[in-house]
Amino acid sequence: MASKTLYSQRDPMLKRDGFEDILEERRNSSDLKYALRCYAPVLYKGVTPCKANMLKNIVLQSDQLHYVINKVSQESGKAPDIIQEEASVILEEMAHRLQISTVRFFAFALTKAFKTLFQHVCVNEEGIQRLQQAIQEHPVVLLPSHRSYMDFLLMSYILYTYDLALPVIAAGMDFMGMKFVGEMLRMSGAFFIRRSFGGDKLYWAVFSEYVKTMLRNGFAPIEFFLEGTRSRTCKSLTPKLGLLNIVIEPFFKGEVFDVNLVPVSISYERILEESLYARELLGVPKPKESTSGLLKARRILSEDYGSIHVYFGQPVSVRSLAQGKVNRSKYNLFPRHIPRKPMEETQSFVNDTAYRIVRLQEDNMVLKPWVLMASLLLQNLEGLELSVLTEQTVWLRGLALSYAAFLDWPDHAPTAKVVSSSLALHRGLACVSGGRVSLVVGEPLGPVTPEEALFNRAVSVLSCASYRNQVLHVFLRPAMLAVAMHTAASSKKNDVYNCFSFLWDMFSNDFILCPGDTVQDFEEACYLLVKTGAVQMPQQDIVMTDIGQPTLSFFNGLLEPFLQGYQVVCRYFCEEASEGLTEKQYIPAVRSFAVKLILAGNLRCYEVLSSDMQKNALAALLRMDAVTKVKVADQVTLIVNKMAVNSIDNILGGKLPTQKAVLARL
């Protein structure tokens, strides 16, 4: 069975490396000395020595770029040298100017900042050793998870600490708005790309050639965020494929022997942007990146943000992944410098690879006890006894471990101590009073409107949810199975599978579910639930065991906010949505619909107020053709098929059986 390998990969016995705290040494020795120490990293064996500005020349003189310049010139009627000039301007705007002095400055400044902000910065040194090996062998692409602005500074900081080649980092253009800092980042290896340049052939050509040149020359490891942007919810985001396509193509074209993709999981015990994200999700726009904003954020320096864990995963060889999946000789019949849309088999390969990497990132995310506590608190919004919370946390710890969660539970500490210190660190989110633990709701001064009160509560819930979300990937598949068992018409495996498959499809924007893996995920979920004794599968049935109740009800509760949230969106489309609703109006409209419901006491789910969930629900409905987009003039309008939306609503509510054809494989 193909999925067997996957199971073993997720076995609780899964071997993971231990961590070293890199701050420890910093606390005991001179920061200045550290910043000025000798830095001589090993390089890629095929490296062509090259300065940052020589790179620009190579790019500008490349056949690839010349081809596009001529093409654009023909299409626009502008002279090629003018286009060439434009290309040069684009490159100037984009290119990094990596220089060691700036890196040393950051090494100094960040050490100071890290020491005040964090208790520990932990790195798996075996991962570093693997990376060091990989860097010498083949071009390396670093693919860290993205939860915070800190991520890429932290990455460079760690690589500098371990005397590894500093990466060049693809960063969003918004950083460049921060005048001085933008330039500093540039000098520490960031290069800037516009957020959207859809149809701009020239921009794409300059950008992709720039990245490929650095990769081919082995200039430096290339780093970018597969998720494209910081995840405001702490769930991994659906991977973006553009840059991954660019870094993989040189392998398919034979320009490099192999490319190593290194997934990196960066887990924060407390995210600096915690409440910022919640506000943003609730529709308060994020502050524009500015230097003064950053300075104001200094306030955060006085707080304790716990630990960071950075796990460098096993390098993934693109060559091995592509073996038998992509026929490279198909690239032989076309000049390599002419840009082409990737072939279908390449596209699906890149897509699969992206998902695979994001799942590897998830697997190695370190979870703190608080994550488990947050999951429990969210299922008890009215609060619960501290003793009950402690007891359930211990229970959940066992469950998480049996599902191979990478849990960082303090050794030899009594549980009560663990719980209380977690509560202390997150005192902004939860408090204990009278032996009960409940969410902290910010109390603004002065009179409060009901909407404001609701808004404040929602901030707390969403902040808390961002911790629960960190554990979702561990429980997701069994949890979906639990929900499917709950809603399925019978306990027949086929019926349960149909429900599972429906949920799988529905939630594939919210969670990392690799396209085409439905059956495999189902089997994995069955395997895990059976293994942990919550479920048994006599013949063609899936039934709960005597001891399965707590697990299954926890799982049902875990996904409840998502089920409810999607239902609210469905109801909005059925009951409220006016004709000619534009895509832009959708989010505020659905938000005020939900606010109304909550204020009227008809809804207790605050998470539906999150624009992330609203967008994902819309994407799901679009994918299922229950809602369609129509472009009228400049506006994109949403056309609702109320019948379809209604039936989805009913299925989610468990009122209607799923009618999907049974897969032959089951």
Add this chain to the structure above:
Amino acid sequence: MASDSNSSESQRIAQQRLRIIAGHLQKHKDDDSGIIATECKAEANKGTVPRKRQEIMKWNGWGYSDSKFLFNKKGQAEFTGKRYRLSGMVLPSLQDWFENTFGASVNHKSPATPALNASAVPPARLNKAFVEDLKATGIPFSHEAEDRVFRAHGHCLHEIFALREGKKFERVPDMVVWPNCHNDVVKIVELACKHNVCLIPYGGGTSVTSALECPPEETRCIVSLDTSQMNRILWIDEKNLVAHVEAGIIGQDLERLLNESGYCTGHEPDSMEFSSLGGWVATRASGMKKNVYGNIEDLVIHIKVVTPRGVIEKSCQGPRMSTGPDIHHFILGSEGTLGVVTEVTMKIRPIPEYQKYGSVVFPNFEAGVACLREVAKQRCAPASIRLMDNEQFQFGHALKPQVSSIFTNFVEGLKKFYITKFKGFDPHQLVVATLLFEGDRERVLQHEKQVYDIAATFGGLAAGEDNGQRGYILTFVIAYLRDLGMDYYVVAESFETSVPWDRVLDLCRNVKERINRECKERGVQFQPLTSCRVTQTYDAGACVYFYFAFNYRGLADPVHTYEQVEHAAREEILANGGSLSHHHGVGKLRKEWMKESISSLGVGMLQSVKDYVDPDNIFGNRNLL
């Protein structure tokens, strides 16, 4: 550049052609004049190759029995015999190179089985009726074990390895016939059809594609048709500059005989000492001087082929025709699956007045390839231009004979100093292009300047005639060297491809890397030698030739490991835009990739030709398709 304009020019010219044939290898009798031809033992009208090949040639290795490399008692390498330029010489640096490159030791020998064990040869399955009828024709034949085993293989690594190990062949020819002329072949083919006997044409026996291997599933009597006695030049037409030649003639005889009349074909594949004209046609051979003379398909004007359906030939000798697809191209590269090539009319040229070797050192392989590309672009390639990578450059240096004079030593040292220290070339990066110019003296010198000027723009430095010539020696003695390696636990093989210019570098790098990686994964304990050279330039691409060797101590089945690695290397070549073969052919070794290479429709077209020409699969070597 050394210029020898003041040496005895006339004497040189007279000896030009002889130098070309065997010249790369001839015994170095006189240090000043360079090369002196030795008399070939062959009598007039009698070729070099006797019917009993094993009388003068190794039964389990390359070339003449009297010529081989060995490490003498002092551990120094020497080359025995009297035939070649290196013969009788001591090569002081070979041992170091050999031991350092492969991690091998002259103390660890893996000697070959001394003699063929005739009892291990499967008994001949003779077709009595066929033998009776054949006897009546008077055509000589044999079913002795030595003759049959000699024709049961080419020179693939696994074939030679099996012979050396004394392994039993699953299937060998049941008899050998030696036709003497076209009509003999017609008779043999008729009889084969009549008695349903399988025929496998055998020319020089230098195949490296398993093309001569007998299909083990063949139950009919297999007859090896040895063309070696069909070795005459039937006529020379000086008005049209063509010669009509029997196809069994081997390269060195053809050149020698034509030289006597003042002509040459200029077709010099590296195997020309032993490979035959018919074999060249059947495999689409390529000679090192194709830039001047063309490849075999450019050289042939007329081909006569005996097939089970009769004789194919064109009715005239027009230099080019538009008469539908060229039927010659069904024959060229047919690898013995359609019939026997018996006679060929091919172009000849007057022996060039002047010939000059040369070499250029480049700082790295990239610069060298860029230079060759430019030379091809300007269409000014010399008769031969080859670019050896650093590994091969060092290999070539390991073959330097002992230098007698202190002065030469000093000059060599000075040269090395100039290149590595003064010019800053990294001795572990630098590569060398070897050149061979031909033509009238003035034009050669002009041409030489043009090429060196181009080279200079890519950072190339002229490095003398000697380095150039040594490069060509290497290609001729490489097969002998493989036998030496096999005496000391080292297996080696070469393979080739052709590839568009823009992919040359990527292909070379990736194939080498793939070989290294595969070796590691398959448990090869020592770093393999992977080396390549660009051997031919074309307008749109180049031919790349790889050497691959490793020390197999510690491996249970070195040949199998070798085959897996070579297989992977070929996949890598194909994935990087290289062809299945530039000139070795497909044989049975690379059959599996034919569909991918020429599409299944293409295979179908070839199959339908085979089905028409040879419906009963008389030519049953099962190559190609």
